[in-house]
Amino acid sequence: EDPRRADSCRLAPMLGRVVGERYRLERALGEGASGRVFAARTPEGALVALKLLHEHEGSTDKERRRLEREARALNGLEHPAVVRVLDFGVDVASGEVSASGGTPYLVVELLVGEPLDVTLGRGVPPHDGLVLGRQVVEGLAAVHAAGVLHRDVKPANVFVLPGGRVKLLDFGLAKFTDEERWGEHSQLTRRGAQLGTPAYMPPELWFGENADAASDVYSVATLLFECIAGVTPYDADGRLAWVRAHATAPLPTLAERRPGLRGFEKLDAIFARALAKERAERFADAGQLAHALAALG
Template identity: 40%
Template structure:
């Protein structure tokens, strides 16, 4: 086990917690198994990484996690026993949960039985309900943060890691991250979270929608593609209906409608609370209609429609391109658009964009991405501006988040995938019809 080589194993923290093994590592710290001396009980000991403790706001977030956990009293939430400092080391001593995280359950069994998936999601919502009643938002709900305790035949969950949790009461909220900084896991983040906005409880409901989608079909709504592509899906693309993805599973139509409602782009269109969503999920598994009727509906369900190719009308519409070095630009955006059949109009930043159906902005180099972002944001804010697409690093999660928050229509990761570029330009052109 990895813990055998860890110098922390065997160490006694604060004179009373002897580390016996490693349970997991995260962005902020490592979680160890430790024996609480004198009481002879095992705890989960979370220790802040030394390098993280030196970053602005990290210590405050760690201490806030202790305050949040101490206030949250629910059998599905991990109980906090103690917190403190041992020299320069900050720690949390928590209930040691024995179970299997849902990501491992999915890896082992694949999609779960519909009834089991709904019950797990409903139990998670009950924990969130208790947190939301205290003005807390989890912000990082995902399968690895939900522990299955006991057997799948009688599922019980524990919700882990409120380390990114936020207080949403305006009188209590303290911004502990930099302006526009986005924390979380892209595959399960709400659109407002992707934009860098401070999320409320409805963002957690969106994450539950992503979680339930994965429990039912085996993957989250927008897959596990690069972060910028996943975020683009949360922001712009409709989630795929679970009954179309797995028609053989007999997922009730009412359940699919609830999943889609939870994944609404506008938070005002999601269920009003965790309590309401949990109740409606369980109601969706009410006895089916008369024998044969449900199966008949499934048999006539049309298959998913194939991707629609851009029409000749769309291909003929002009796409403006600001490509600093022209056709010789190493990214080859202009060439990719031309090969795809689009009518490309090279432009400069001070040219009129009147009559253009879309605009693609390309950075001169990797070091010029901030300059390209500023230009794209400025052009997008012009009156009657066409949809603006910004090209940028496929690994720059912050750049993509700031781009969409500033009004850019879509983000195209580099190096460019011609199919991805054509799809996004086509979607931009359709938005102007």
């Protein structure tokens, strides 16, 4: 059974409902552990993507905070390679009113395309991969400039649009670096919490240290490496093997991971810095990495 079809059938009774007195649900896009995603139409006729949280005891507060974190992280951030947040609110007429007052929802631009991991799974020519990966770096640079860390950069959190443009998504694990600007929302995740996806996690996060912009640099550089070489720098199976790979294994060159690759040798020096074991030896943020890539032409 196609899970997307199953989601559509299960969510069909919700279609036609108006959320937040503004967004009419027109089509089910999917359902996850924390919520449901719909294509919705505004009174002006625009189509948007709307995520409506589930309401169930035990996870409500955590998921609310995560959704609010994503909304705050992206509020006002305009960059071609970053998904745009359009609205955030609590729907009190959804039929799932909880003790906290209603069902939270997040509205973002509706995207057409596919996740980057799907694109890479089909195989991408190295030059095309470089173009895709550089866009992600540039989007992350804008995020860092806004005082935000992503903390889970990976191909599954990047969307590829028709024509090859990309959008960095899923800021549910975001952290705000500017405490004065963000106040109480600068620390919504406990210190030392292990976050991320094994193939893209820098060494310091495996040892319970806090993430910073250099941690994001490691993750996005791993993604960029994969876009060009077709594989991530390291292969491992299990937590201990991943720790050893990230913390102690020598960094391979692009050609070592993609035999026969030619013309990308200048990038190896950039990867040597961006994927350094010690974060102090990396580019301080994605802006510096983007500048280094631009300098190569």
